[in-house]
Amino acid sequence: MELSLKNELLASFAWYTVIVVLKMMIMSIICVMHRIRNKAFVNEEDTKAFGSSVKGKLATVTNAAVERVRRCHLNDIENIIPFVIIGFAYILTDPAVETAIFHFQLFTGSRIAHTFCYLIPIPQPSRFVFCMSGYMATLSMAFRTLAALY
Amino acid sequence: MELSLKNELLASFAWYTVIVVLKMMIMSIICVMHRIRNKAFVNEEDTKAFGSSVKGKLATVTNAAVERVRRCHLNDIENIIPFVIIGFAYILTDPAVETAIFHFQLFTGSRIAHTFCYLIPIPQPSRFVFCMSGYMATLSMAFRTLAALY
Amino acid sequence: MELSLKNELLASFAWYTVIVVLKMMIMSIICVMHRIRNKAFVNEEDTKAFGSSVKGKLATVTNAAVERVRRCHLNDIENIIPFVIIGFAYILTDPAVETAIFHFQLFTGSRIAHTFCYLIPIPQPSRFVFCMSGYMATLSMAFRTLAALY
Numbered sequence A, B, C: 001m002e003l004s005l006k007n008e009l010l011a012s013f014a015w016y017t018v019i020v021v022l023k024m025m026i027m028s029i030i031c032v033m034h035r036i037r038n039k040a041f042v043n044e045e046d047t048k049a050f051g052s053s054v055k056g057k058l059a060t061v062t063n064a065a066v067e068r069v070r071r072c073h074l075n076d077i078e079n080i081i082p083f084v085i086i087g088f089a090y091i092l093t094d095p096a097v098e099t100a101i102f103h104f105q106l107f108t109g110s111r112i113a114h115t116f117c118y119l120i121p122i123p124q125p126s127r128f129v130f131c132m133s134g135y136m137a138t139l140s141m142a143f144r145t146l147a148a149l150y
Helices: A008-037 A044-050 A064-092 A097-119 A126-149 B008-037 B044-050 B064-092 B097-119 B126-149 C008-037 C044-050 C064-092 C097-119 C126-149
Strands: none
Touching: A008 A064, A008 A097, A008 C064, A008 C126, A064 A097, A064 A126, A064 B008, A064 B064, A064 C064, A097 A126, A126 B008, B008 B064, B008 B097, B064 B097, B064 B126, B064 C008, B064 C064, B097 B126, B126 C008, C008 C064, C008 C097, C064 C097, C064 C126, C097 C126
């Protein structure tokens, strides 16, 4: 197998990986926006520079909107990074291209839908369903990889 | 070096990587099980759908068992992902196969033992020892990689 | 493209990746040092073995220095792992060697500077600036990869 984007499987995996990692990185931006809008900072040097919503010297603030974004970001880390690692191992097993791309698309779509469910928020069990479908896509790739290696 | 599972080193690394990342992913399942059993949810839309152990409208709950699993999960993220990244760089230095596999097995065994120590929990310093042995395996691969690259 | 450290681009990426992941791993050591020095542990089995700064049976302690290191560590995870993943995809697009190495150096330098700003701490906006310059380096690689793949 060639380490090149001429390889259709590797090119497709690179595409969805960059998309889904960019989605994860956007969470940092959304978090900072909520921190600035609500003047909710967790470090004293931040409140000194950017202000605080609570009166008092260097008061740090916990804000519900900020915490929600942070939980969504952590959930991304817990799910997207395993997808990338296991997805790369899965590619090495030389899977059928259509099957592999289906896994990548299912995962990427699930995580984008999960983010909207978490941040709006949309009532449960929508977020749970999208979290599980992404999880299952990664799990399926993991078991196929182990079966090919065994 | 061939990007293929015919390469013994790459096949072995893929095997242990998938095992240890699956172990990390199981933490999500254990966490959700504890949340459901203890009706301890952190989002209001979750308590609305799945209930709350505390009376009151949409009460979110912090539960000791849930927090323990979350700490173990975060410790996995802090240690397993560096192992995967540094392990891949280490493979590129074309190390002796037995030495490399020893590193992979030491790390994987350490992290599985670490999880049992954390979740049961087993008295210290058992968890500390297994955390350090996994850490040292990654550190050893990192220094070997830097030495080969320098 | 050859999967070997004879490939200049891959060797350079491996070098900066190992450096920046080692930097991230050091956060664990600094955190444990602060926990021991301040006798601030979060698990009851830890306070039983290593003591507690607060009188009382198995009192767990939250310490400001420990929390600062943990935030810095989490910020590393949120930024360094996307750099490694997107950086690897970027390499597959066969970029100009000088341009690529500039991205790797800008990111690595930014994260090292960010850590000093966070831990000392140095007044804002220094930490913000270094966080953004590292973020922009990863973002630039991501868009170059998507443009090459499109």
